[in-house]
Amino acid sequence: MFRNNYDNDSVTFSPQGRIFQVEYAAEAVKQGSVVVGIASKTHAVLVAIKRNAEELSSYQKKLFPIDEHTGIAIAGLTSDARVLSNFMKQQCLGHRLSYGRNMPVRSLVDQIGSKAQINTQHYGKRPYGVGLLVAGVDEQGPHLFEFQPSGMTEEMQAFAIGARSQMARTYLEKNLSEFASCGREELVRHGLKALKESLVQDRELTVENTSVGIVGVGKAKDGSTKVEPFKVYDGQDVNAWIDSVADDKEAATAEGETMEVDDE
Amino acid sequence: MDHRPQAWGRPRDDVYGAYDGSYLQSGGPKTATQSPVVTGTSVVAIKYKDGVVIAADNLASYGSLARFTDVKRLRVFLGTSVVGFGGDVSDMQWLDRHLNELAIDESYDDEPSPSSLLSASPNKGHGKLNAANLHVYLQKLMYRRRNDFDPLWNQLLIAGLDAAGKPHLSSVDLRGTAFTSPSLATGFGAALAQPIMRRHAPTEEAAAALTREEAVGVVQECMKVLYYRDARSLDRYSIAVVTKEGVELKEDEQLERQSWAFAERIKGYGTQTV
Numbered sequence: 001m002f003r004n005n006y007d008n009d010s011v012t013f014s015p016q017g018r019i020f021q022v023e024y025a026a027e028a029v030k031q032g033s034v035v036v037g038i039a040s041k042t043h044a045v046l047v048a049i050k051r052n053a054e055e056l057s058s059y060q061k062k063l064f065p066i067d068e069h070t071g072i073a074i075a076g077l078t079s080d081a082r083v084l085s086n087f088m089k090q091q092c093l094g095h096r097l098s099y100g101r102n103m104p105v106r107s108l109v110d111q112i113g114s115k116a117q118i119n120t121q122h123y124g125k126r127p128y129g130v131g132l133l134v135a136g137v138d139e140q141g142p143h144l145f146e147f148q149p150s151g152m153t154e155e156m157q158a159f160a161i162g163a164r165s166q167m168a169r170t171y172l173e174k175n176l177s178e179f180a181s182c183g184r185e186e187l188v189r190h191g192l193k194a195l196k197e198s199l200v201q202d203r204e205l206t207v208e209n210t211s212v213g214i215v216g217v218g219k220a221k222d223g224s225t226k227v228e229p230f231k232v233y234d235g236q237d238v239n240a241w242i243d244s245v246a247d248d249k250e251a252a253t254a255e256g257e258t259m260e261v262d263d264e
Numbered sequence: 265m266d267h268r269p270q271a272w273g274r275p276r277d278d279v280y281g282a283y284d285g286s287y288l289q290s291g292g293p294k295t296a297t298q299s300p301v302v303t304g305t306s307v308v309a310i311k312y313k314d315g316v317v318i319a320a321d322n323l324a325s326y327g328s329l330a331r332f333t334d335v336k337r338l339r340v341f342l343g344t345s346v347v348g349f350g351g352d353v354s355d356m357q358w359l360d361r362h363l364n365e366l367a368i369d370e371s372y373d374d375e376p377s378p379s380s381l382l383s384a385s386p387n388k389g390h391g392k393l394n395a396a397n398l399h400v401y402l403q404k405l406m407y408r409r410r411n412d413f414d415p416l417w418n419q420l421l422i423a424g425l426d427a428a429g430k431p432h433l434s435s436v437d438l439r440g441t442a443f444t445s446p447s448l449a450t451g452f453g454a455a456l457a458q459p460i461m462r463r464h465a466p467t468e469e470a471a472a473a474l475t476r477e478e479a480v481g482v483v484q485e486c487m488k489v490l491y492y493r494d495a496r497s498l499d500r501y502s503i504a505v506v507t508k509e510g511v512e513l514k515e516d517e518q519l520e521r522q523s524w525a526f527a528e529r530i531k532g533y534g535t536q537t538v
Contacts, residue, residue, distance in 0.1 A: 099393065100400035101427065107373040139392040139427075224428045 011123045021127060022120050025149035028129035032075030034162035034198040035062055036191045037133035038172070039144040040182045043216035043228075044135035046073040047191035049162075049199070050209045063213040063232045067092035069102040069137050071213045071230035075162035076130030076149075084112055084128060102227065105136035109145040109153045117151030131161045137217050137227055160194060167197040185241075188212055192245045205242045212238050296414035300352035302326050304337045305496045306453030307348035307421045308486045310461050311431045311446050311471040312479035315507035316423035318346050318433075319483045321491070322515070323498035324353045330498065338502045340511050342367050345395040345424030346504045347402075350450035351438065352417035359402075359416060366393070366401070395424025395432040395506075399442065407440025415439070419450040423506045431471075431506075446471035449486070452494040457486035476505065488519055492526070 006012055007020030014020060035048040048062035060078060065071045066088045074081035091111055095103035112132070119125040132147040133156075144156045158179055160168035171194040172179075182190065191212070196205060215230035233241075266276070274283070302324050309318035324332035337349045339360050347363065349356040370393045393401075399422045409415050415438040426432040434444040446468050447461035464482050465471035474482075483503065491497045499519040505512045 098401055098404055099397045101393075101397050104373050104392070110373075222428070 009123055010120045010125065010127060019120065022150050025127035025129050026131075029076040029131035029149065029161055030163060030165075032077075032130070032162045033062065034160060034165045034168060034195060035073035035075050035133055036158075036160040036165075036168050036172070036194045036198075037073060037135055037144045037156070038158040038179050038182075038187050038191050038194075039135070039142045039156070040179055040187050042142065042218075043182075043184050043187050043214060044137065044142040044144050045184075045187045045191050045215075046071060046133055046135050046211075046213040047188065047195050048073050048211045048213075049195060049205075050211055052208075059208060061211070063211045065213075065230050065232060066108075066134075066136075067096070067102065068229045069215060069227050070105060070108065071135055071215060071232065073133040073135070073213065074130055075132075075165075077128070078130075080128045080130040081132065084115075084130065084132065087115065088112060102136075102138055104138045104140075105134065105143040105145065106138075106155070108136070109134050109147060112147055113151050113153040115151075116147070116149060120150060133159060133161060135213065135215055135230070137215055141217060142215070158190075158194075160198065162198075164198040164200070168194040171197045184214060184216060188214065188241050189245050192241055196245065204247075205245070207235050207239050207242065210234075210238050210242060212241060296412075297352065297355070297417050300355075300417040302331060302353040303496070304335065304350055304353055304356065305494055306449055306451040306457060306490055307337065307350045307419075308449040308453045308457045308461070308483055308490070309348060309421045309423050309433055309447065310465055310474070310479050310482055311433050311468075312465075312474035312476055313472055314431070314476065315425070315505060316346075316431050316433050317476070317479040317483045317503065317505050318348050318421060318423040319487055319501055319503040320348050320350070321487065321498040321501040323496065323500075325496045328496070330496075333498060333500065336502055336515050338504050338513060338515070339363065340504070340513060341395075341398060341424075342370065342393060343510055344506075345398055345422060346506050346511055346513070347398070348421040348423070348450070350419045350421075355416040355418050359418065359420075362405075363398075394427055395422050395434070396426040398422055398424070399432070399434040399436065399444075403436045403440055403442040406436050406438060410439050421448050421450060423504070425506070425508055429508055452496070453486065453490055456490055456493055460486050460489060480505065484520075488522065491519055491522070492524075 006014035010019055010021035033049045033051045035046060037046045046063055050059035050062050052059045063071060063073050064085050072085060088108060091108055092103045116128050119127045127149040129149060134145040134147060136143055146154050146156050146159050158172040158176060175190060192205060212233040213230060216228040218226050218228045220226040304324055307320040309316055318338060320337040322334055323330055324335040335353060339347050341347055341363055402420055406416060417438050419437040422434045424432050433448055435448050436442045446465040449457040461482055465474060487501050491499050501517050502515040503517055
């Protein structure tokens with residue numbers, strides 16, 4: 001069972017220069033169900049697959065609002081995510097109190113990055129077992145950031161983390177050039193299509209297991225820019241989106257005239 | 265022998281003398297500013313159509329002595345806002361250093377990012393903290409220091425633009441009292457300059473109708489009246505115009521067209537016989 005002698009704590013390098021505890025924490029992220037994020041010029045969306053531990057239980061939430069202008073999607077240990085989420089909420093509130101504005105998303109993400117890195121360099125501490133996608137808008141427009149338990153943070157145009165997320169990333173890479181100019185609805189549909197790529201056989205998107213979170217910049221009446229607050233959509237609210245990316249519709253649009261249509 | 269436990273392990277008083285407790289205290293009680301020492305007098309500012317005009321003279325007084333005659337009391341923040349300082353000059357210098365640190369941190373947080381290619385607004389590479397944000401921050405700072413019973417002995421005027429790009433002018437004092445107005449003046453100016461400015465900009469609407477030339481003219485007029493009547497003032501002053509294009513700051517202006525003819529009619533002061 002033991003992989004080697006160098007994985008008992010997060011302060012000891014292996015002779016190959018690796019820190020196994022941090023790598024194991026990254027594995028915890030891959031155990032979580034998949035979440036996808038995409039940013040355009042006007043919006044940033046997060047979409048996620050929710051899991052229920054058993055038939056009788058409810059589905060575990062995957063998307064959380066942090067502040068008016070920011071939200072996160074989590075993959076990994078939910079309880080670790082709650083610690084980070086509470087911290088981020090406090091930072092945003094503190095920033096709003098001190099400066100009277102929305103906290104710039106980059107400085108927020110930098111703060112959790114620093115917080116997580118400390119856990120990888122102190123004896124007796126454990127890295128967070130969760131990865132985040134942070135979507136938000138600030139004076140510079142919409143942003144999407146990736147956060148890993150190692151403390152690494154990176155700005156992304158589109159990304160997916162969690163179980164089988166490679167399939168979703170492949171979809172995102174293939175369609176990358178379209179995202180920047182996408183509107184709100186189009187961006188959500190891209191997100192859901194990427195999500196579907198990651199689903200195991202026989203599973204599909206349902207109103208129970210799908211979550212959508214949207215944040216964006218809109219125009220106020222006087223022409224100035226205004227934040228469209230981060231909002232999570234669940235249940236029946238996501239029905240129309242799921243229908244619009246349903247397989248038969250996809251096939252119809254993709255194959256067009258070549259497909260035989262049965263009309264009785 | 266001293267049998268009290270608290271004396272065990274200590275040098276014996278009868279051999280070494282009583283312990284001198286004063287070595288433990290570094291230097292008396294904590295102290296805080298009770299009154300300002302070197303002071304700057306009024307700052308005056310008025311909003312107009314496209315921005316804000318703000319001015320302050322270049323004098324730092326030591327009591328009634330005109331001690332320093334080249335002190336710049338208008339400071340630019342991030343190239344987009346101006347803070348005018350009345351009151352204690354050393355506290356002004358502390359605040360200036362503090363605001364410089366804040367500006368540097370803000371610029372680091374605002375590094376150009378890959379998404380600046382995506383974003384709707386072009387990234388200028390400097391911070392986005394505007395005058396309205398700065399006002400909130402300074403209010404919190406001043407109020408906190410007042411609650412520590414160690415106030416920063418200043419009244420500040422903050423001139424710039426708010427998030428919507430509209431002119432912003434606001435004030436914070438050493439107690440953390442904060443407010444905004446179409447025109448503002450600190451110190452003696454609150455009594456002498458504010459009535460003049462209110463004649464031109466009684467309301468936000470009236471201020472929004474002023475042109476830049478009119479606003480600069482009103483402020484220069486106020487600086488002149490203040491030089492006539494405020495005994496802690498100087499005829500060299502700084503004036504800044506803040507617009508969305510940035511800050512135009514002139515720090516060595518001379519009061520023009522002075523006329524002291526009115527002084528002959530003033531009676532009742534000093535050694536003259538009425």
